[in-house]
C-alpha cells in the first residue's frame with residue numbers, strides 16, 4: 001500500500017502512515033507477540049454510506065484474544081468502533097476498505113520475557129477484491145499442519161501464528177493452487193490459510209468446530225446464521241475428514257478478506273459438478289446483500305461510519 005498520507009490511529013493519535021513506525025528491536029516484531037484483526041467496510045454509493053461489518057464483534061474478539069497474551073488495549077469495543085468510524089471520516093473514504101487493528105508487545109530490547117509494555121494501532125486502507133473467486137477457486141491440502149492450541153492457539157489471531165499460514169499459502173502457490181487447506185494434527189480439515197471452510201453433503205452444511213484448531217471466524221458465524229434463518233438449512237459443526245473433501249457436493253471458504261469464496265477444485269479433483277453450487281451461490285448472494293445494508297434484518301451487523 002503506497003499512500004503514506006492515509007491517517008492511521010497510532011499511540012492514541014491520528015497520524016499519517018509514514019509517521020507510524022516502530023523500533024527494529026520491538027518485541028512484537030522479533031517474537032510475533034501481537035494480536036490483530038481484519039474488518040471490512042463497504043462503501044454503498046446509493047446511500048452515501050460506508051458500512052463497517054460486525055465491527056464491534058471484531059473488537060470483542062480482539063479484546064478476548066488479547067487476553068491470551070495479556071496485551072488488552074485500554075478501550076472498549078464501542079470506543080474502538082467509534083475510533084474506526086472516525087478514521088473513515090478523517091480519511092474521507094468513499095470506497096471499500098479494510099481495517100487492521102494490531103495490538104503488540106512494544107518494548108524495544110532483547111529478551112523474550114514480557115515487561116508489560118504494549119501498544120496498539122488501527123490502520124484503515126482502501127481495499128477491493130482480495131482474491132477473485134468469481135469462477136471458483138482451486139484449493140490444495142497443505143503438507144503443513146495447522147498450529148495446535150497447546151502450542152500456538154489458532155483461535156487467537158496471534159501474529160506469530162501466521163507464519164503457519166504463510167508457509168501453507170506459499171506452498172499452495174508453488175503447486176498452482178489458489179489457496180491452501182490445512183489439516184490439524186488429528187488429520188481433520190481445519191481451515192484455509194486465512195479463511196474458514198464449509199462443505200455441503202447430503203443437503204446439509206457442515207463446518208469444523210472451534211476445537212479443530214480454527215479461527216472462530218465472524219463470516220463463518222454470519223454464514224451459519226444466514227443458512228439457518230434464510231435458507232432453513234441444517235448446519236452442523238463437526239470434524240471433516242480429508243477424503244470428504246473429494247466427495248463433497250460443494251465446498252467454500254469464508255473470511256473477511258475472501259468473503260464467501262466457492263471452491264470448485266480440490267487437489268485437482270472437481271468439486272460436485274465443477275461449477276459454483278446452489279447453496280454456495282445463494283449464501284454468497286445473501287452475504288453480499290446483508291453486508292451492503294440491503295437486508296433489513298441484518299442492519300444490526302453494520303456500523304455506518306458517516307451517519308453514526
Ligand code: PMP
Pocket residue numbers: 038165191192193194195196214215216217218219220254255256257
Ligand atoms: N481463519 C484464519 C486463519 C483467518 O486468518 C481468518 C481471517 N480473519 C479466518 C479464518 C476468517 O475469519 P473472519 O471470518 O472473522 O474474517
